[in-house]
Structure formats: C-alpha cells, structure tokens
C-alpha cells in the first residue's frame with residue numbers, strides 16, 4: 235500500500251484541490267492522511283470526509299508589521315517538530331501540499347525525513363508560504379503557464395488545478411428547487427471566495443432593487459455574513475458557505491459574480507459559466523487575484539470589475555452586459571483545452587514514490 239500525506243489550509247482554496255485529488259489517489263492505491271492546523275477551515279472540511287486528520291501548530295508569516303510577528307515564528311517552529319513526529323509515525327511515501335501557511339513546516343519536515351514533497355501553486359505568482367517551501371520541494375505544480383518564469387528550472391510542472399469532479403455533474407433543476415426559484419428568470423450566483431467578501435456583499439444587496447425585476451439571485455456570502463433583514467425577499471436567497479449543494483447551485487446559475495481566487499475561477503471555466511470577477515485588491519493581499527482576473531479577462535473568459543469601481547450601478551451594468559453577451563464568453567471558454575490536473579498530479583506522486591524506492595535500494 236502506498237501512503238500519501240496531504241497538507242494545505244487557511245482558506246478553502248488551499249483545501250478543495252486536495253479534496254479533488256482524493257478519489258483518484260484512492261483508486262490508485264494510496265492510503266491518505268491529512269496534516270492541517272488545529273482549528274483552520276481544513277479541519278472541518280477534511281474530518282467530515284473520514285480522512286485521518288492530524289493538527290499541528292500554525293502561524294502566519296507576514297512581510298508587514300503585526301504584533302503577532304513576535305509569537306507566530308515560535309508557532310511555526312513548534313509546527314515543524316510536530317509535523318516531523320507525525321511523518322515519522324505515518325511514514326508516507328510522498329507528500330502533496332496545496333500551500334497556505336500550515337503547509338510550510340510540513341514540507342520542511344518532509345525534506346528532513348527524506349520524503350519527496352510535491353507542492354502546488356494555483357496563483358500566477360508564488361505566495362510567501364510556497365516561496366519558503368520551494369527549495370525543499372521535489373516538484374512544483376502550477377496552474378498558470380506564466381508562473382513557470384518564477385519557479386526553479388527542472389522543478390516546475392504545468393498541471394492546472396484539480397477540480398472536484400462532482401462540481402461538473404450538478405443538476406439545474408435541483409439547484410432551482412433548493413432555492414425555491416423558477417425557470418422564468420435567469421439566475422445569478424454571487425460567491426465571494428471561501429471567506430466571503432464584504433464589499434461584494436454590500437454592492438449586491440444595494441443593487442437588489444435594480445436586479446431582482448430581471449434576475450433571481452443566489453448569494454453565498456461567507457460565514458456569519460448572512461443579512462437577516464433580507465431573509466424573506468422573493469428571488470433572493472443567502473447561504474453562508476455551501477458544500478455538496480454547490481454543484482447544483484452552479485448548474486442553476488446563468489452568470490456568476492465572484493472574487494478571483496484561482497480555484498473558483500478555474501471551476502467557472504471548466505463549467506463554461508459567464509462571470510464577473512471582482513479581485514481582492516492589492517492592499518488586502520499580494521495582488522494575485524488581480525493577475526488571475528486580468529489573465530482570464532484577456533482570454534475572453536471573464537468581465538473584470540475592479541473593487542474600487544464597484545457600485546450598485548456599475549455592478550448591474552456589468553450583469554446586463556455579460557448576460558447579453560453570454561454566448562461570446564461561453565464560446566471563448568469552450569475553446570480552452572484544459573489539462574487533466576488530477577491525472578498529472580497522481581502520476582507525479584507515483585513517479586516520486588518510485589524514485590524514492592530506487593534511491594533507497
């Protein structure tokens with residue numbers, strides 16, 4: 235039996251690609267375990283899949299000043315020793331890391347235990363966590379072709395991003411039924427990234443009087459961000475975070491309004507969903523979503539609306555424009571030949587396992 239440890243967390247975007255790999259890894263004979271933080275979103279998402287979960291101490295490494303900068307490095311060092319202990323006990327043949335801060339000590343510990351670690355970068359440029367992990371990685375998978383310029387030669391593998399296969403088989407009717415919607419008006423799905431997005435939530439709610447006469451709206455607004463005051467508004471439904479229902483909600487959607495997290499946008503592309511992207515601004519991040527969204531706009535897959543330009547008016551104008559031109563967006567997305575990320579990554583894991591066995595002989 236081959237053994238693999240998956241790691242990654244902090245936001246769902248560092249977990250869902252790992253979940254997408256699980257069925258294929260199991261089919262290929264891997265026994266799967268997961269290392270994440272004690273209390274991050276990954277714990278909830280993985281434990282309910284009945285995959286053995288090991289929590290380690292995790293801290294965020296920042297490039298800007300924060301009082302936590304004095305305590306977090308100790309948490310990361312603690313996480314490293316905990317990860318080493320877990321790896322020595324589990325003895326995996328290979329590690330796959332989807333990134334996020336919790337993954338750094340795991341990849342470093344894997345290197346010290348001589349276990350090959352494959353890491354994945356889904357954004358255009360590597361984040362700080364992956365930058366720290368790159369020197370210890372066996373291979374680095376990436377989603378955007380442009381990312382290769384920032385990766386060491388010989389280690390980069392263009393894989394695309396693994397997408398949960400169940401998202402591709404949603405049922406429009408079930409999605410409409412779940413929302414209490416009908417088939418008469420087109421449906422907009424608003425999804426603000428795995429943590430929600432306050433600016434998008436506010437603009438959408440303000441635009442409701444203009445949008446609701448023509449559209450029905452599903453609003454996935456993030457944990458704790460449901461607005462109780464507009465709970466009973468016909469044609470408008472809110473969810474905080476959606477799990478299995480997402481496939482049916484996506485199937486019901488004619489148009490999506492979203493942040494530009496790389497996994498979410500690859501899912502829209504795979505499903506050929508016309509979309510409006512409002513990337514997380516550079517002040518609140520390293521600006522990776524702006525690059526992701528610009529690339530998708532350039533390829534004709536998305537309509538880009540910068541957050542500083544979002545108002546109820548600009549949003550409803552964008553919705554009408556994208557809806558009118560939806561066929562043009564759909565055609566552009568259809569002509570994109572996506573790589574099969576799941577097969578590429580599982581094969582890479584096998585290659586790592588074999589090369590490790592050869593080295594041991």
Ligand SMILES: CC(=O)N[C@H]1[C@@H](OP(=O)(O)OP(=O)(O)OC[C@H]2O[C@@H](n3ccc(=O)[nH]c3=O)[C@H](O)[C@@H]2O)O[C@H](CO)[C@@H](O)[C@@H]1O
Nearest residue numbers: 245246247250356427428429454475476495496497498523
């Ligand atoms: C604030 C932040 O740090 N954002 C980053 C984070 O975004 P974030 O975690 O939002 O990542 P993505 O948009 O890439 O992925 C979100 C994932 O969660 C799923 N989902 C979301 C909401 C929901 O209710 N249910 C659900 O299943 C989506 O289908 C998708 O698979 O990781 C991405 C990938 O590295 C980066 O591009 C983003 O910049």
